[in-house]
Amino acid sequence: MFKKLLFLVLLWSPAAFAQDYFLEKYAPLNEDIPSPEEFLGYGIGEHHTRHDRIVSYLQKLADVSDRASLHTYGKTHEGRQLVILTVTTPENLSNLTSLKKQHLAFTDPSQNVSNYGEVPIFINLAYNVHGNEPSSSEAALLSAYTLVASDNPEVLRYLSHAVVMVDPTINPDGRDRHTQWANSYQGSPNVSDPQDAEHNEYWPGGRTNHYWFDLNRDWLLAIHPESRGKLNWYHEWYPNVVTDFHEMGTQSSYFFEPMKPIGSLDPIMPKENYEDLNELFGQEFATALDSIGSFYFTKEVFDGTYPGYGSSYPDLQGGLGLLFEQASSRGHEQTTAFGKITFPFTIRNQYVSSMATVKAAVKNRDYLRKYQQDFFKSALNRAAKPKLKGYTFGDIKDQNRTKAFIDKLLLHRIKVYRSGDDFTVPTEQPQYRMVQTMFETYDKYRDSVFYDASAWSLANFYNMPYRSVRSLDLGNQVTTTEGLVETTPVTRSEYAYVIDWDDYNAPAVLHYLQERELVVSSAFKPFEIRTMDGATEKMGYGSLVVPVSLQKKNADEVFEILRKAQERFQVPMYALSTGYSSQGIDLGSRFVRPLEKPKAAMLIGTGTRSYEAGEVWHLLDTRVHMPITKLPMRTFNRADFSKYNTMVMVSGDYDLTEKQFGKLKDWVSAGNTLITIGTATKWAIEKNLVEERLTDQVRDSLEVKKNSVKMDSLGATERKPYVDADENLGKESVGGIIVEVDLDTTHPLAFGYNDTSIPVYKNNTVWLAPSKNEYSTVAKYSNDPHIDGFVTQKNLEGNLKPSASLVVSKLGGGRVVLFADNPNFRGSWYGTNRLFLNALFLGDEIEVPSRD
Template sequence: MTRFLFSLILLFSLTLSAQQLKSPSEFLGYELGTEFTRHHEVVDYYEYLAKAAPDRVKLTVYGQTNERRPLILAYVSSAENISNLEGIRLEHLKETKGEGTSDKAIVWLSYNVHGNESVSTEASMKTIYELLTSKSSYLENTVVIMDPCINPDGRDRYSNWYNQYKNTPNQVDPNSKEHHEGWWGGRSNHYMFDLNRDWAWLTQVESQQRLKMYNQWMPHVHVDFHEQGVNNPYYFAPAAEPYHEVITDFQRDFQVTLGRNHAKYFDANGWFYFTKEVFDLLYPSYGDTYPIYNGAIGMTYEQGGGGRAGLGIITANGDTLTLKDRIAHHYTTGISTVEVSSKNAEKLNEEFKKFYKNQNFKYKSYVLKGDEDKLKSLKSLLEKHQIQYGDLASGSYKGHEYATGKSGSMSVNGNGMVVSTNQPKGTLVTVLFEPNAKLSDSLTYDITAWSLPYAYGLDAIASSTLVAPQSAKENMVSTSVEKGTYAYLTDWNSIEDAKFLATLIKEGVRVRKANLPFKMEGKSFDRGTLIITKSDNEHKADYVEILHTTAQKFQKNLTPVSTGFVDAGKDFGSSYVQMITKPKIAVLSGEPTSTLRFGEIWHFFEQQLHYPITVLDGDYAKRVDLGEYNILILPDGRYGSYFNESQLADLKDWVRQGGKIIAMGGAIDAIDGDKGFGIKKKEMEKDSGETQPKPYEDWEREGIKSAITGAIFKTKVDNTNPLAYGYGKDYFTLKLGSSSYDYLQGGSAVYLEKDAKPFSGFAGSEAQKQISGSLVFGTEGVGRGQVIYMVDNPLFRGFWENGKLFFANALFMVE
């Protein structure tokens, strides 16, 4: 066959294919880029393609969102590859063991993780259509996996809002309403979480369901499509420093290869772009870094636009940026990515295999011990990531000691666990467990510390030797109850204990707490011990059954006692043994709170603690009678003058009558010492020494001296304070900024000592001075009520597990 004839047949085939398949515009009934497509319409188009071209498109629903929208994946490839899709997958996965003979490139394209960065889902429809028609030659040796919308709830929130408020025709004036979303924009998911920060922590249902699919494929290349400010040109790889030190030379180099190919097309069109700035590769929970730590070429692509851009907007340069423009740019980098991957399929397979074969890390094992509930919680996370771990029964282990930040040893007596880097997920283990990530540059896009032993509140050793697991002795849990028992006792050490308590309270079971340690019947019990007596629950005929069922559900050991007379400490009738008040909780939302910080609280109550709250919007909250509630939570935010003098006086009167305020982050400034309560901002000592003016180009690096980019600090804990029940004498806090407050006399539950230094992560020299000798968590008694101050965020992104008990203590233990 002549080359001319072959080309003619190929052209005819492509033309016929294009005629058989409807383009997005033809299917939707409007030109792509002139409307925002709602999620169900996007799903309809993908379903249409799967029916029209079943030999080249396979569609699967991998889950659903909190608002019941489907999460879908489309597998796109040649007919031959689709017919052997499972075989290709299995052969590819052999490479994670350093084996296999796969010759196919696996490319995963993820769209719309941020709902109001809405162009990418539109671009995905153009991309899949062109892959099936004009660009089908790339699919001969490539499987493209497309997730057209990671965050359907956020995307529809934005699309519906925009369709409701836009002008007809759309208005490009940036002052128009259609360019200004309200407090709850479309960026986040249902619980206001940023799904692009959740890849490693898996707190959200979208992330959990997606990762199951990701682990089934482990692609060679993963792209996360985003948008940034309307005035920014396009961003694509290579990324900015810092690169994590585990990133391989090939991963670095291939980003450059891809970037040069993108640039070729952008140059031809006269489009502006930038590389090697802003978006680094360090924090492990992004859609670019998480795939990188699993062997892929992970990248973020950023188009100017986002929620402000709408269908079109005038930029600062006076140009008009349209949705069609944005689609064209994302389509171009998406297709370019597939093109380069197809041309380099052999190299991608070769290097992917090397990634898993040539692992050699400083620390070979991470040995952990601590509260059993915390160990279980960590094991649950590791299982979701398919990270292998083993149990440890006993032994002494040497290495880097997390508690001191120095070389030391740790004994395991009883239940412990070990996580080794000698496994396919060894690189990911290193990144998640390393005591302190190495920074090649202090200017980063996100937090610089996250080590799981600190996050989960576990004692740990990082060992340079390989530690073999042992069979640990299984703990026997006693949950049996009998009607004649005087009382049942159980400990208070973890968020699982808080869930147990919350369930009992919801069921109407009355529970007391011990405010002092005590001994009885040969056992010692600490502060916070829960005491459930027969006498308190005589009103509840089925209290024994409820207690038994709840203890089984949460695997809580119950110690039955036959008397309220203790051997040492305070008897059960003492004023030091208080009834826990049933919380009636209101949470402020809307302006002036942060959506992300409110969302963390909302998710904590509904998906973790499973305890009801009333959400009060800032627009009307000040008109609500707080007498109906005994707890008011003020999330972090920018309060400014939200409360006037009269409202602050009313708030203080409510606290005096027995109310409880939990003020978090920026909310503290709304009620601080200048506004009527006792907490005071810490005064920064002024440096009297003269300094030389700094060059203009150094201003950013000078500014970093006053910043803390998510660093871990060791704090002191007063665990006689009810806010700190269940904790030891130390706590590792994740500090996200340099806001600081003076100690509270008698109420400093958690605090930084003078000249505290970060154990992990970056904190600027001036910021360290600012927070030296400052409060972290504290309590202030006001009349019969309490104000609880949380300078740091114990619920940050839902992953700082060891902080959650402080929040539970604020609800249940502080009276």
Template structure:
């Protein structure tokens, strides 16, 4: 440890190094830890080191939404650099259960996924300098045995947002008083990326450009060890592995043991310095989309390290023990665990590599998997199934398309029971006995097992529910015909070619998110469209309610070929089919001139944000419209709401939040007036609860149905609760995130494109009564138990017979209530079409 600190001291005090490489302090012009370094200066320092060291090479793998570069440094011996491509290729072969020769440990260090946990990037500068310039015999040996991949900042947009704010608000000297302005970030804070997403929940879903580009590179390396550097609040000193329960049960004994070995090595160094730390608490290994779990489910030793600090810490802050925590201390701790990780990994390279290979060998055999095959029928869900295939491809998950029919038995995700069914030609088959079988199991299994319900995140995420797919989990294996990953689902029905000269118009069946994307494209192009409130049959095809009709007679501004070209462009972009129609006459349903076939006026949409709203939910909504749907919106700060002319908007979306300030200043009355004049308000998650607290809205909170006398007796008995039972009592009313089956009224426009069931991700305990004067479009029937995930027993009665989706008419307008957020982290794809329905179809009488 003393050697670690000697090198750190040299870097921090600007003492000339052993080579032409400048220390971070020399290069930056200020002592490292005395201020926050902007991303462009971090990049410049990495380039400086790479230009002056034969141990370091850089690779730029992408850029952020705000056009900041994303890069990694490869740090290893000059000899290993000469063989870097073969080391990389060999390790990927090993993960595919193929022969491989390379024996170098690959250690990936990821810094600053949360922008305001800002010591991590500063630590990376010191660690880079140490590894590039060290003459220490042991450290040189580490680089002979390993390849270190360092990503200095996963989230540059968020980090620079934080650094800019802090550098602007701070005084000449840091103020350690926690009351100081510099310790209290304004909305939305530096934690999220440009679109206000938490990138540490996006590893598996890869909705954000930072995740997409980074994980494409990750798949080319498949490291043996991955560390995700974080910060926690100021009174928790330092957390490192081993992790807390619950562990996902696919995690191997070796992965558990190696975490402990690394943690013990960290503890040795921390003990030498008298630094405090804790292990085996808070940070578990369950949710598959973290920077520790996703690598773990891909054979790695995935770990989170958490330093006291976070966005409130600034350059220095006094904690509850009246100790002053400085940025220098924070970065030094991260620097120490980074080097310690490399040390243990390098010294145990052979064991790491052998067990990494064994992980994939066991998965290829289906070891530990109850279900060996997952089947997604193509019938009536081909588009959703192909969206799932796109997801499988980015994870290198093998799949096949069935080439024949076979009768089997399996667990039905839709009915929640085992039943017989027929696999048909064109169906999607995902085997669990494959190299990526661990990831398949983690993402597909119907219900994840929990050793304890106290977990850091949601407890249910099974992909068939995420994508809204009818699917089956089968306990037997199925043979794999043909090659893998080279086909898409197909019903075998020939699709007629697009006719750009259709004399009458086109019909687009309303079935999937892609149809909403096409609609947005047509509206953006200036086309006038109609939608049918009822299902109809024409030309031998059945069209569901919500189907879009584009008529040549409605669009005189698109004469001749221009009409067909305007219609075709978004269809090609989103791989959808619109069928030609030659008449407004239908065989079943309402003709195109009926009042049930309505002109769709492009809605003018506003989204509220700022104080009183949840930044993550605001970002999800913003991202959905701008990047997923491709439809224009206006973001309005709640502080500015009083001066807005709301008559210029047709739809106002309230992301999750309490809205205390807005509603206490008369905002609720103004909102009601606007709704009565014809507006549509869409309330997401906790925003629905915020409206329920206001007079004049028909949403009512649901209380437990337990007998009042029993409640009083139970409350009296609770006075004798044991101190040690606090946690067990807490979990009885706890819902970290679970999946519920929802009964749908799919005749209502809010549920167009859906069947009679929907599966919602419920991340809280709020529950509401069925509305007396509104449309109860989606609701939970039965005993209130979840389909998947954990929900405390005290919540079962409360959630039973409760509202999930509702529409309340109000004067000339309406309120749409999404009790659960359908845009949660942008990964809950089955909810996306419903948001489009709320925006385009609701309140169009």
């Protein structure tokens, strides 16, 4: 049947049959409502549809129908609209404000409403978070049209009992990148050869957004405008059901929930969600897909353990998140082991599942409403049981990092209070499960193989000092981050200024000053000095010094630049009338060194990891406001490296020729700084670019063999069941854990840190050995490093504990900064961003002491 359907799709004339292929079941259709085919000028599935045309079509539906209205909830980095089409009966639509109020009453634990069947169920059909998984946005057009135009009694019944909110494209920037590619390479006739250019996008592909981030990991982290806009919308409406449509490998079939069991030992989402509700909906999906002859699978591969997916975040808000995965045609038509899979076929499965979701939600609306009500009531009941009453946090030395963390809490509607310098999050609140997500850590798990991260305690992402409390001193509720950072305005000086390097925004200030041609120095030893305001300030490692008399600009101009920098970035600055310190070095010390302005480049393109490259680009663009040249690997030979003093190599497979390798080595040796991350660090060591080692290179090979592999009496490897291979091998990978490192805070790479113990994120198996040079290991995993997430005992004891996270290595007159771990992971690791930025801004001042 599967092959027959694919064959029919290829033979049918699109103009005559495309619409019936999708929509025949829901006739009659209102002829006054234009179909997608009539509006676009081609049948759905004939071409990939640009996002602006998707939005225009939905606007058309809203203009011509009293069932629909269109709402814009944000814009992407590239300025594309993020929209939602609301569809219901005209009566419901005109009464939406009242219905919304009644609906939200079920999310308020203080209200005891029981009119479960009287309020329409709220459904969010959400599509295309991965831009190059395009079938779902086309299905969104069909779903919207069906709901708006169909006069079929079944659809009319849906609308009377539901408010359906269609989000056609969560990632418009990525979608349009892929749409342009697929349409540009489309043949006539279509080319089904998997090796054709149409089916093989060039780096970075359309999966990710403008900054090459995976938005399906961003619901919890909320770094990007797409996610922040959707979260604000989400917490305005709290839909009962949310879909999350994806695509997977071409050779697969179709996936819908139930998922693989959650990996957490004691999941914070109710068991009723991932067992009973998923089963109810799964039966509807199976029936719908059986009716069109589609094959599918459930309960495999995908798990909802990480709470930041589009299919898992709703589960922590009293709703039901639903994941769908369709085998991709990766273009318009492609040959598979089962024949040819076509774009229309992939769209049809997504469309059928969309309508089945609406059907199942309406059918179970009383159950879903009662479930959401119980969810928020149970949050308060669960919170009242432990002796733990809340978490107190804050870093007075870094108010901007604290502010960023609070911003994240407020975005998720977590209640925060302030008393003096301390901030408190009480556990007893409707968002208790989100409080757990932000602060709790775990070391025991039901499963050992995760589809994504197994650790996500965001307080650790921000390196935020926090502690649990058994009694509360709440103070005033914090409802906005405005005014949270308190800095005394800098006064004018004729002599010098000092700037605190502890603050997260200090690198942005440094770049701002250097861009305006001020000479800025950094203190390589701490000092204590009296300011013009009469206060004595303790200035730590890395504190910036701006001498007035040594500038090309006059005192008024220097002051104005400093004043504007502080106004913009809210970093502590102090005016001085003397360079004499009461303790520590004076301002004229040899330990106060002028800093060279970074001229940075990053290698990108085929072979490099676009996620990590995007994280570097995003950090510098949006927080430091500093440009970085993105050098494609294809231009490596002709690139003029002399224009740069700093270069970044993210994880990847760097297949450099001998000549290219020599070019890179000579550039570093000439006095420049190379920063390597993850597998780029492994590459640098294995290619002997630096004289450092990996842990397994220094470990006794016999001991490794003896400890890691069981032998039988003949010395052969013990046999294991073939079916267990994926699980056994998969658990040895490090999908994402949080571990503690011991930090040398006197090293320039660690300037700005006051605690020698900080959390880092590890999601690779790059095991970097501590340097043979006793002054070069900046961060080493601590003796008891585990903080959060699943890691095997073998990796913990044999690989993690003996290894380093950050080493700097001398190469000629330059240096290579070797990160084993990604300090910029998903744009969210505020706690380790500083390590990377120190390498960027202070790298040229790092000397590698030796006994030679």
